[in-house]
Amino acid sequence: MFAISGLSHSIVLRIIAYIGALVLALLIAADVARGFVDEHSFPDQPASARTPLTWPMLFFRLALTGILGSTYTFLVFVGIGFWASFILLPFLFVICSLIAWRNVDLWYQEGAVFEQELKEMERSQGHSNFPAADRGTH
Secondary structure, eight states, X not given: OHHHHHHHTOHHHHXXXXXXXXHHXXXXXXXXXXXXXXTTXXXXXOHHHHSOOXXXXXXXXXXXXXXXXXHHHHHHHHHHOTTSOTTHHHHHHHHHHHHHHHHHHHHHHHHHHHHHHXXXXXXXXXXXXXXXXXXXXX
């Protein structure tokens, strides 16, 4: 939203972008606060904790975080406008990289949960009373 409003130079789009950013900031703050209040908001041991993190996977996650962090930084910097000092750029990059790392971590957790559910489904189909021809697998 900031990038679009920054490129268009429209006051109406800037107002909409700032209101949208305020709403998103409130939603993020509410989500973080829920994590402190609700004791069941995080599982005891997520599936990603049971999956070992290898060096190639760590390198891939860091590269993806760098790409996403740079993209987020560019979009926010364009949205703020080039009147903002370039001194702000490293601070923006650090914040955007932390957000990108969190997004990549969530994607990794969702992938691990999906993989676990897929394995459980394959095991449950393997214990079916029907022959393989009746299940549609050959």
